[in-house]
Amino acid sequence: MDLGLKGRRALVTGGSRGIGYAIAASLAAEGCHLDIAAMTKTSIEEAARTLAKKFSVAVTPHVADLSDPAAAENLAKGCASVDILVNNAGAIPKGLFETVSDAKLREGWNLKLFGYLNVARPIYVAMCQRKRGVIINIVGVAGERPPFDGVAGAAGNAALVAFTKALGSHSLQDGVRVLGIHPGPTRTERQLNRFKERAKTELGDASRFEEIIGSRPFAEPRHIGDAVAFLVSDRSSFTSGTFLTIDGGLSARSPLYHE
Numbered sequence: 001m002d003l004g005l006k007g008r009r010a011l012v013t014g015g016s017r018g019i020g021y022a023i024a025a026s027l028a029a030e031g032c033h034l035d036i037a038a039m040t041k042t043s044i045e046e047a048a049r050t051l052a053k054k055f056s057v058a059v060t061p062h063v064a065d066l067s068d069p070a071a072a073e074n075l076a077k078g079c080a081s082v083d084i085l086v087n088n089a090g091a092i093p094k095g096l097f098e099t100v101s102d103a104k105l106r107e108g109w110n111l112k113l114f115g116y117l118n119v120a121r122p123i124y125v126a127m128c129q130r131k132r133g134v135i136i137n138i139v140g141v142a143g144e145r146p147p148f149d150g151v152a153g154a155a156g157n158a159a160l161v162a163f164t165k166a167l168g169s170h171s172l173q174d175g176v177r178v179l180g181i182h183p184g185p186t187r188t189e190r191q192l193n194r195f196k197e198r199a200k201t202e203l204g205d206a207s208r209f210e211e212i213i214g215s216r217p218f219a220e221p222r223h224i225g226d227a228v229a230f231l232v233s234d235r236s237s238f239t240s241g242t243f244l245t246i247d248g249g250l251s252a253r254s255p256l257y258h259e
Contacts, residue, residue, distance in 0.1 A: 003233035006031030010232070011079045013066060013119060014089030016043040018188035019138060022221030023086050026229040028055035035079045037062040037089065067110035072118035080126040084232045087116040088138040091190070092153035105152045113156045117163065124167070124176065131175035134232040137164050138224070139243070141182045141251045161243065168241030177240040181227060184247020186219040217248020 010027050014020035015036030024036050028051050036051070038044040041063045048061035062078075064071045066089050079085075090112025093104050120135055127133025142150055143157025161180070168178035185191060195209040203211065223246055230236055231244065245251055 001235070003030050003229055003235060005229065005233055007033070008083040009033045009035070009081065010084035010086060011035040011037070011075075011082045011119075011123070012086040012088060013037045013075075013115070016040065016047040018190060019183060019186060019221050019224050020086075020088040021047055022225035023088060023138075023228045024051055024059075024225075025055070026222065026225030027084070027086075027232075028057045028059070030229050030233075031055075031057065032084070033058040035060045035062060035082065037064050037066070037075055039063065039065050066115035066119060067107065069114065069118050072115055073122060076119045076122040080122055082123065083133055085120060085123050085133070085135045086138065086228060086232075087119060087135070089115055090138075092150075092156050094150045094153065094194075096149055097151040100152050108152055109156050113159055116160060124171075124178075127176045128171075128174040133176045135167075135176070135178045136228055136232055137178075137180040138228075139164070139180050139182055141184055141245060141247055144182065144243075144245075145251050164243070165241050170241075172238075172240045177237070179231060179240055180243045181224060181231070182243050182245040182247065182251075183224050184219060184245070184250045185213075185216055186221055186224065188221060217250050219246055219248065 010032045012020055012024045015024045016038035024034055028034055036044060036048060044061040044063060048059040052059040062075055064075045066072045092108030092112055093100060116137055124135060137160055139160045140157045142154040143161040146154030164178055164180040171178045195212045196206040198212045199209040200206040227244060227246055231239060
C-alpha cells in the first residue's frame, strides 16, 4: 500500500533508538525526509547516517535535551516547516508514590510531559497557518490504566492523553490532526533492561529475564513504527483526538486474568 508520504518531512524526537528509531525507519521507508532528535550526539548522528544510507532520504540529526524548555522551543522553531511531528522522547521513573522523589518526578515530567508540549506548540501554530499537518504523541497505556507502582508515569501520561484529545478534538477545522499511540510492552533495550533487573533481583540471574516476561504479549518496535506511518498518512485523514493502543490485548484483560 502506497501511503503517499514520499517527499514529506517528519520530526521524530527520541529518534536514536528503540521505538523512536523504528518510527523514523518506517517513515523513511515510505520516502519521508527526517529530522531526528536525541540528547546524545554520537547515537543520534549514527542513527541519521544509518537511516539516510538505508532509505536514501535526507536525515538531519539534532542534539537537544528536550527537558530544557529553551532547547525544545529552539528545536521546534527550527523544524516548524515539518509535515509530521512525532513526540516520543521521554522516560519517567517507576516507583511507589511515597518513594519517588520530587526531583525525579519533575525530571521525568520536564522531558516527557513539558517536552512534548514545548515542542508541539510552535509546530502546531505553523501547521494551522499552513492548514496541514499531523502531530502524533507516543504516550503509554499507563495514562488510561494507571498502575499503583508507577504513579509518576501514570499522571504524566494521563496529562498527555488529555492534551492530545483536547487539541485533536478541534484541530481538524484548521487542517491539522492530533492523535496518539499507547504502546504496550515493547522489545526495546530499555524495556528488556527492566526485566533483566527484575530477573537479577527475583531469580538471582539477569539472563533469566524471559521467565519474568512469561506469556505477556510483547510488541516489536516496528509494530509501533508501521502504525505511525499509516496514521500520519492521508489514508487516515479523518483520525484525530483519539488513541490507538498497541499492546496485544494486554490492557483489555480482566484484572482477574493472570498471565
